Amino acid sequence: xxxxxxIELLKGIGLLFLxxxxxxxxxxxxxxxxxRVKQERKLFHIRVEDPMIEMKEYIVPSLLMxxxxxxxxxxxxxxxxxxxxxLAGLLSAVFSLFLFVRLLSPVYTVGLSFLIIFGxxxxxxxxxxxxxxxxxxxxxYPSIAVLLGLLVIAEGWLIRKRGSLHASPLYEKGKRGxxxxxxxxxxxxxxxxxxxxxxxxxxxxxxxxxxxxxxETEWAPIVVPFFIGFSIKAKSTLLANIxxxxxxxxxxxxxxxxxxxxxxxxxxxxxxxxxxxxxIGHAVIFLVYKNREETxxxxxTSSKNGLMILGVLPESPAERMGLRPGELLTKVNGRMVHSxxxxxxxxxxxxxxxxxxxxDINDQIRLVQNALYEGDHHELGILAVENRKLLPMxxxxxxxxxxxx
Numbered sequence: 415x416x417x418x419x420x421i422e423l424l425k426g427i428g429l430l431f432l433x434x435x436x437x438x439x440x441x442x443x444x445x446x447x448x449x450r451v452k453q454e455r456k457l458f459h460i461r462v463e464d465p466m467i468e469m470k471e472y473i474v475p476s477l478l479m480x481x482x483x484x485x486x487x488x489x490x491x492x493x494x495x496x497x498x499x500x501l502a503g504l505l506s507a508v509f510s511l512f513l514f515v516r517l518l519s520p521v522y523t524v525g526l527s528f529l530i531i532f533g534x535x536x537x538x539x540x541x542x543x544x545x546x547x548x549x550x551x552x553x554x555y556p557s558i559a560v561l562l563g564l565l566v567i568a569e570g571w572l573i574r575k576r577g578s579l580h581a582s583p584l585y586e587k588g589k590r591g592x593x594x595x596x597x598x599x600x601x602x603x604x605x606x607x608x609x610x611x612x613x614x615x616x617x618x619x620x621x622x623x624x625x626x627x628x629x630e631t632e633w634a635p636i637v638v639p640f641f642i643g644f645s646i647k648a649k650s651t652l653l654a655n656i657x658x659x660x661x662x663x664x665x666x667x668x669x670x671x672x673x674x675x676x677x678x679x680x681x682x683x684x685x686x687x688x689x690x691x692x693x694i695g696h697a698v699i700f701l702v703y704k705n706r707e708e709t710x711x712x713x714x715t716s717s718k719n720g721l722m723i724l725g726v727l728p729e730s731p732a733e734r735m736g737l738r739p740g741e742l743l744t745k746v747n748g749r750m751v752h753s754x755x756x757x758x759x760x761x762x763x764x765x766x767x768x769x770x771x772x773x774d775i776n777d778q779i780r781l782v783q784n785a786l787y788e789g790d791h792h793e794l795g796i797l798a799v800e801n802r803k804l805l806p807m808x809x810x811x812x813x814x815x816x817x818x819x
Contacts, residue, residue: 430606430637435503435510439604439641442510443468446600450582457585458797462725467580468601475576476603476642479568484608484637486564492557493610499638501527506641515600518643520565521696525689528558532686555685556678562692563672565605569642570665572603577644577657583725583739583797586649588712595714595724595799596649597739599657603642611636646703650710652740652775660703667695713740714799720744720773721751721798730795735782737772737796745771753800761786761794768794 430436447468454462464470502523509517517523532555581597588594611634648656671692678685714724721743726732737743743751746760747769761768769783786794 430639433503433639435506435641436604436639438507438510439472439602439639440469442513443472443602445513446515446602450600453584454582458583458725460727462583462727462797463580464728471576471580471601472604476568476572476605479572480604480606483564483568483605487561488608488635490560491610492561493554494557494561494638495531495554496611498527498531498558499609499611499636501530502638502640506639509643510602510641515602515643515645516700518602518641519569519696520562520640520642521692523641524558524562524565525693528555528562528685528689531555531558555682556675559675559678559685559688560672561607561609562689563668563670563675565607565640565642566668566671566692566696567665568605568668569644570661570663570668572642572661573644573657573664574661576601576603577646577661578652578654581648581653581739585724585799588715593716593799594649594712595722596647596712597653597714598647599653600645601643603644605640605642606637607640608635609638610634648707649712649714650707651713656703660699663699664696667692667699670695716800717742718752721753721757721796721800723796724799725797727795727797731768731784731786732795735770735784737770737782738774740775742773743770743796743798744773745769754798757794757798 447465450463450468451461451465454460505523505526506518509515509523577599578597579599581599584596584598586594586596646653646656646660671688674684674688674691678688714722716722719742723732723737723739723741723743725739726737743757745751746757747763749756749760749763751757751760765786767783767785769781771779771781773779
């Protein structure tokens, strides 16, 4: 019996790989990676990060979160109407194909699916196809709201832990047309979650499949893919300084939603309140962030004391020496540097070894040194911000050394 149960459960997990939403997400992450690399080559004439970063982030980091949520939903026996699974998948597919990454937050895919189902029920919709689709008990609403709370908490956690990793550098036009830098992160995480749908919808025989009874309906487990989209740009500070409070605030909203949703099992209309809190709270958090970014001065700007590091190329001497975006490079081999040209000349004074004087983000000085080997990628491997204007077609006809040293 246990062998049969395990085999059938694995079949249910296998349904995840038959879900077209999974592969739409893969396609979109490939497109996001290609667009990022194209922008990096336009601005810097070089690819900064691996073009597969977005695809790697798509599955691996969020898989653990999916397992944790699946354990919780499995213990709760969280049941969902199959119509909800279809609607959430359809919204995810539409937002993905139009590259509306910010709308791939669960507050929009799950929240809007809830509102559609709730609206149809509120206006007396009795289902279609002989009362088949969209015909179910209203007591199912709290389960959707609980799922939304769990996914919003997961979104906040992923933003905190993964939101600033492999951020892409870029140039922008600042005040008076001068060059300023920024960091950008745009990605999609896949979170597979175990849910329970009406038994028989997917032709699952009840004697082989573990089922739960809710009212007069038997519910069978299925693993459903959910997207968590994240798109943000930071120019007033390091991206890492933004994602930490942003993620905490979103997780806090998720916990409030979860608490209100749980109360919805006793007061059904609180489920609607939970969804409203999620959508409004999420929107307000990002609106406040956007307004702060627009009013605060740029962080990645030129300095009279040295070169501001905007990015560090992977596997370069700069990465080996521990250089980080946001640090100020002041001296190279004992020479003051204020431009890429001066940095390049200072490096040429000793082709085999370099000594650097760097001020970190806490304005603490440190000295680093490293051997330079023939064939090292772009000598030192940093992207810097210097005092010049942003050209109309930045990077179109400029030598590589004008971007990385």
